[in-house]
Amino acid sequence: MISLASLGRPSLLGALGFALSGLVLCALGATTRRAERTHAGVRALTAAALFTGIGALSLMNALLVHDFSLEYAANYTSRSLSVPYTFAALWGGMEGSLLFWTLLLTAFSAVALRRARTRTARLVGWAGATLAVIQVFFLALLVGPADPFTRLATIPADGTGLNPLLQSPGMLIHPPLLYTGFVGFSIPFAFAMAALLTGRLDPSWFTATRRWTLFAWSALSIGIVLGGAWAYTELGWGGYWAWDPVENASFMPWLTATAFLHSVVIQEKRQMFKVWNVVLILLTYVLAVFGTFLTRSGILSSIHTFTEGDTGKWFLPFLGAMLLGGLAVVAARLDKLRSDNRFDSLLSRESAFLLNNVLFVAAAFTVLWGTIYPIVNEVATGVRVSVGPPFFNSVFVPIGLALILLTGIGPLISWRRMSKGSLGNIIRIPLAAGAAAGVALGVAGVRSTGALLAFSLCTFTFTAIASEFVRGSGVHRRRGAPWTTSLIQTLVRNRRRYGGYIVHLGVVLIVIGFAGAAFRSERHALLERGDALEVGGYTLRLQGFESEQTAEKNILQANLLVERGGDPLAVLRPQRNFHRAQRQAQSEVAIRTTPVDDLYVVITSIDADGTAAVRAFVNPLTWWIWAGAVVMAGGMAVLLTGASSRPGVRAAVPATPREPAVAAR
Amino acid sequence: MMFGRALAAVALVLVAAAPQDVANRVAQDIMSPFCPGVTLHDCPSGEADELRRDIAAMAESGMTRDEIITELEAEYGPGILATPEGPLARVLPWALALAGLVLGWSLISRFTARSRAPGPLPAVSGRDRARLDAEFAAFKRNEFGGDA
Numbered sequence: 001m002i003s004l005a006s007l008g009r010p011s012l013l014g015a016l017g018f019a020l021s022g023l024v025l026c027a028l029g030a031t032t033r034r035a036e037r038t039h040a041g042v043r044a045l046t047a048a049a050l051f052t053g054i055g056a057l058s059l060m061n062a063l064l065v066h067d068f069s070l071e072y073a074a075n076y077t078s079r080s081l082s083v084p085y086t087f088a089a090l091w092g093g094m095e096g097s098l099l100f101w102t103l104l105l106t107a108f109s110a111v112a113l114r115r116a117r118t119r120t121a122r123l124v125g126w127a128g129a130t131l132a133v134i135q136v137f138f139l140a141l142l143v144g145p146a147d148p149f150t151r152l153a154t155i156p157a158d159g160t161g162l163n164p165l166l167q168s169p170g171m172l173i174h175p176p177l178l179y180t181g182f183v184g185f186s187i188p189f190a191f192a193m194a195a196l197l198t199g200r201l202d203p204s205w206f207t208a209t210r211r212w213t214l215f216a217w218s219a220l221s222i223g224i225v226l227g228g229a230w231a232y233t234e235l236g237w238g239g240y241w242a243w244d245p246v247e248n249a250s251f252m253p254w255l256t257a258t259a260f261l262h263s264v265v266i267q268e269k270r271q272m273f274k275v276w277n278v279v280l281i282l283l284t285y286v287l288a289v290f291g292t293f294l295t296r297s298g299i300l301s302s303i304h305t306f307t308e309g310d311t312g313k314w315f316l317p318f319l320g321a322m323l324l325g326g327l328a329v330v331a332a333r334l335d336k337l338r339s340d341n342r343f344d345s346l347l348s349r350e351s352a353f354l355l356n357n358v359l360f361v362a363a364a365f366t367v368l369w370g371t372i373y374p375i376v377n378e379v380a381t382g383v384r385v386s387v388g389p390p391f392f393n394s395v396f397v398p399i400g401l402a403l404i405l406l407t408g409i410g411p412l413i414s415w416r417r418m419s420k421g422s423l424g425n426i427i428r429i430p431l432a433a434g435a436a437a438g439v440a441l442g443v444a445g446v447r448s449t450g451a452l453l454a455f456s457l458c459t460f461t462f463t464a465i466a467s468e469f470v471r472g473s474g475v476h477r478r479r480g481a482p483w484t485t486s487l488i489q490t491l492v493r494n495r496r497r498y499g500g501y502i503v504h505l506g507v508v509l510i511v512i513g514f515a516g517a518a519f520r521s522e523r524h525a526l527l528e529r530g531d532a533l534e535v536g537g538y539t540l541r542l543q544g545f546e547s548e549q550t551a552e553k554n555i556l557q558a559n560l561l562v563e564r565g566g567d568p569l570a571v572l573r574p575q576r577n578f579h580r581a582q583r584q585a586q587s588e589v590a591i592r593t594t595p596v597d598d599l600y601v602v603i604t605s606i607d608a609d610g611t612a613a614v615r616a617f618v619n620p621l622t623w624w625i626w627a628g629a630v631v632m633a634g635g636m637a638v639l640l641t642g643a644s645s646r647p648g649v650r651a652a653v654p655a656t657p658r659e660p661a662v663a664a665r
Numbered sequence: 666m667m668f669g670r671a672l673a674a675v676a677l678v679l680v681a682a683a684p685q686d687v688a689n690r691v692a693q694d695i696m697s698p699f700c701p702g703v704t705l706h707d708c709p710s711g712e713a714d715e716l717r718r719d720i721a722a723m724a725e726s727g728m729t730r731d732e733i734i735t736e737l738e739a740e741y742g743p744g745i746l747a748t749p750e751g752p753l754a755r756v757l758p759w760a761l762a763l764a765g766l767v768l769g770w771s772l773i774s775r776f777t778a779r780s781r782a783p784g785p786l787p788a789v790s791g792r793d794r795a796r797l798d799a800e801f802a803a804f805k806r807n808e809f810g811g812d813a
Contacts, residue, residue, distance in 0.1 A: 235707070235709055237706060237708070237709060373749070383743065385744055385749040386696040386744050386745070387748070387749060388694075388695075388747025389693065389704060389747060390693070390694055390748045394748075521686075523685055604709070605714060
């Protein structure tokens with residue numbers, strides 16, 4: 001009987017064939033302007049998606065039925081692994097993750113191209129060809145050096161199982177969201193290339209892909225935050241962001257994509273920043289693929305990387321071709337990418353947006369430089385060095401604070417020009433609130449300059465956003481509507497503006513959480529039964545241990561009574577577990593979380609005599625990071641429901657008398 | 666009460682650096698020889714735990730942060746430093762960021778200067794003024810239903 005897994009490789013070969021056909025047909029359709037060829041190309045790319053889906057289902061089936069004749073199933077699953085983590089093993093290893101990436105890519109391409117066929121028909125040919133090129137690359141990897149369907153000569157009785165660190169609920173959602181973000185950017189990238197190749201550089205290319213851009217950015221944002229939450233609850237070092245090269249790899253495209261989301265508004269409003277926008281989306285896509293390269297090349301040290309294989313070497317020429325090819329097309333169209341308008345004043349929303357963009361891109365390049373510096377230095381001097389959190393924090397904190405300030409000021413400034421007096425009037429209240437917060441915290445004893453600045457700027461920006469909501473809802477309140485109804489009506493009537501403000505509000509809360517790290521306290525000690533450890537005003541008393549055995553692991557749990565000022569508050573139960581299949585010990589942290597602070601406890605070892613090595617952290621305000629992420633997600637949902645794919649929905653800012661024809665387009 | 670507790674938590678920063686704080690700071694400022702790409706502070710391995718305890722013992726014995734780091738660098742090599750030395754590492758990112766800011770600002774200034782064409786504003790006739798007033802009134806009515 002033919003096993004389902006035997007369909008995997010043929011289906012991927014079929015997908016590759018369809019992707020190649022799609023490439024030829026879409027390119028022919030675009031060059032000859034024959035719509036039926038383009039439509040045939042889109043159909044071929046849809047077939048590529050279906051065949052990739054069959055390949056992914058074949059692998060998924062092999063994982064679930066424990067078909068250990070497949071090397072991939074033997075390496076990443078075991079009979080004792082629970083079903084959800086067996087499912088997640090699809091993206092737990094290099095080959096499977098590439099298959100998952102390709103599945104998303106082909107599916108997104110098919111949906112985006114089919115939806116765009118009628119609205120932006122002239123772009124679809126080149127967009128399809130661009131997406132087909134990317135698909136061909138990934139499918140060629142899957143049928144070549146990264147084949148997930150490689151068979152073993154000797155079939156083992158059981159598999160190795162998934163790394164215990166990956167056996168966390170975060171594994172079920174964090175990687176898929178990151179991949180969704182990375183792959184999602186290929187859609188606006190392809191349409192930008194199509195706009196350049198066809199010379200149709202009006203805003204239709206990004207209005208057609210606005211939802212995709214927002215969707216990809218939202219998925220990447222939530223994915224990054226969930227990665228932080230995963231690290232926080234799973235890795236046991238009391239933090240959520242380590243500036244690890246692979247974390248950086250997901251952060252860089254997020255920074256450039258955020259810049260793009262802002263600058264594209266200026267192109268819609270003022271027909272400016274056309275070159276900047278295509279370069280930004282090109283950079284975003286290249287950086288997204290660069291992240292994939294980093295995790296698969298082995299050129300950087302990271303706990304995130306896939307250690308096996310040398311698939312990464314194939315990414316470098318692909319990345320080079322994408323970047324150079326993209327820049328060449330931009331250069332060829334520079335004459336058509338001139339701005340139709342100019343800045344009217346330094347004090348304008350356009351200027352604020354440009355400054356915001358410069359800061360985001362500077363931040364992205366700083367992170368890029370810090371990430372690749374160890375390689376550059378090794379090539380130049382032969383000495384391997386490290387670049388860690390102290391470097392990134394010293395550079396990134398000032399940039400981040402400047403961005404928070406702009407987040408507050410930007411929406412208050414009007415388009416084109418604003419007088420200093422008007423600006424003074426409008427920022428008076430937020431400025432006073434920010435200054436008051438700084439003074440209050442200073443009086444309360446806060447001496448950390450960075451934290452004082454962060455809290456003051458967050459208060460300023462929070463007040464500025466709140467004032468926008470108050471101003472916006474004023475119209476409805478004057479008509480007699482109650483506060484809540486007014487706010488809802490304001491939000492619903494202009495979801496893009498107020499959805500954006502909600503996202504900004506979430507960012508402010510997240511920064512408040514980050515600033516809390518300045519006051520973190522940490523203690524570690526060897527505790528015997530009855531011993532106590534003092535940390536940040538809490539007392540942790542070791543009451544004893546409990547043990548349990550499950551199908552996968554031996555659990556040893558410590559019971560720690562938490563007291564504050566002599567009053568018992570809770571019992572925390574951190575664990576030190578032994579995963580039998582992997583013969584690996586792992587700690588499970590225990591956290592008591594409140595909006596004020598988190599008490600975070602991890603047992604790093606337990607000796608035979610019952611002595612536990614305990615690390616305890618008090619992390620003030622960390623709760624606000626997750627609360628901010630939830631607020632951000634709410635804002636993203638509002639933005640996504642308000643994003644239109646139809647061109648010409650946004651009202652352009654009226655042009656100056658000298659340039660009426662272009663701006664009125 | 667919550668605000669009071671938050672202030673109290675924040676005020677912890679005023680407590681003088683204890684040896685464990687010095688040890689924690691050192692662990693945050695060096696890379697782990699046992700976990701790739703991660704500081705010693707963040708490394709979950711057992712060897713890292715032992716090294717953190719050794720560093721705590723050094724801090725207890727009165728060694729300063731710099732003395733401990735020098736000793737660790739001598740033992741494990743320069744790769745252990747989380748912030749590499751040298752102008753390329755320290756200056757270039759700032760230079761890039763500053764260059765970006767200067768470039769952005771100069772772009773704005775250039776475009777602004779170009780578009781500031783001096784000259785008298787054309788006179789507005791009474792009919793045009795009435796039309797403008799009507800359009801402004803319509804704009805104000807729709808202002809909060811408009812777009813960002």
